Amino acid sequence: MTGSDVPPSFRLAYVPGVTPTKWVRIWNERLPDVPLALVGVAAAEVFAALRTGDADAGFVRMPVDGADLSAIPLYTETTVVVVPKDHVVAAVEEVTTGDLADEIVLHPLDDVLEWEDLPGQPAFERPATTADAVELVAAGIGVLVVPQSLARLHHRKDLTYRTVTDAPASRVALSWPQEKTTDLVEEFIGIVRGRTVNSTRGRPPTPPQPKQRKAAGNAAGKAGGKTGAGKTGGRTAGGPAARSGGKPAAKRGKPRGRR
Template sequence: MARSGGSNSSRPARKSGRPAPRGRSAPRGAGASPPRPARERAPRPEARTFRLGVVPGATPGKWIAAWRERVPAVTLELVPLTVAEQHTALTEGTVDAALVRLPLEDDRLHVIPLYTEVPVAVVAAESHLTAAEELAVADLAGEVVIVPRDDVLRPVVPGGVAPAFDPPGTTADAVATVAAGVGIVIVPMSLARLHARRDVAHRPLTDGPPSTMALAWLREGDTPDVQAFVGIVRGRTPKSSR
């Protein structure tokens, strides 16, 4: 019996196409998603500096500490000023604000009085005036009263003796002269402490001229940084409103 010569058509046909490899994306066409735009970096805030003028005797330490805690992004720069320079520094914009001594009369300025200092008489350590715990102006009659060129009190001492030499240029020079056993000088308490020496002493002057410290700034320069410092000085908390 002859074998059938039939073809293999009864077998399933092999697929001619190969499967696409995994991970290969489909070609971009009309329905493809557009590429994502690159992220833009946010601009860095500009570094700022708050310039605070400080006259001799001012003690802003606790306020500076509070500023660094509350406004760390803004550098606080201390600018030393003499009392003679304080007005010009404010009106010409050398400083943003300043701790000053009154009087300071100018309608262009905001001025907030802070505290008033007791005046003291600085005398030689061996002076007979150190026998008292405090003095009155009358107790200084007959004493040589030295008034330095940077004086801030303009003391008047009835019966006081004017020096036979030119006024010292600074309070520090005046205190050095007192230490040498010549005369007395009348200053605010903070300046007596600033220029303290072992060879001098100071006593409160009960009826002497006081000195008031204040915070001042230009009305036209009333910036958020200025108001932040004003709030610190006034004792406002970070959550307090103006």
């Protein structure tokens, strides 16, 4: 099989916490002949996957790493603190970072939040991953501040989470290499932006169909007929009928001969 015989496909990367199900469903409805492959990638590795061609586009967490990548911001996540269900924080609906001042706040090495000043008290060492940090929260060693999607991803029955109103927020975006903005990438951008299947963006206008052309011609003919009738009426208005009071002049016949 030659390169030209290989059927097209689309590889979509996504970082933990992002759920691309809705967009994948729309893709499969609109492009059933182009398979879409999902590629799960760690947040710290997704930009490398885009540059090396392991994915055509990807859902990433901002900021985007480098000017060679394009990005469309999609939404901003709520930030929450993960705590044991019997923790004092579980008794309220939301907290501030100041409310966590006396807590040991775990800061995993794969943290996706951009902190200027970490809240609470630092742990003895940083957990390697968010998943490891969740296990430490369950063991009562500390609390964890993360985007809500990650709290849901690592949900445990013995844990809960509450909104942190003044914590940094994570923004999710669709990103792809600028020099590889292919037709399939454009298709997926359209899906993410909510363009309908009948959108004319990037497509030439549809030419009139035969019935449409015929209808347009008939309409033009009728319009011309009405114009012509108006001109004829104008000439008649100043003709003999008008000068004789509106009655047609009597027709004069030939004189009859005498008998």
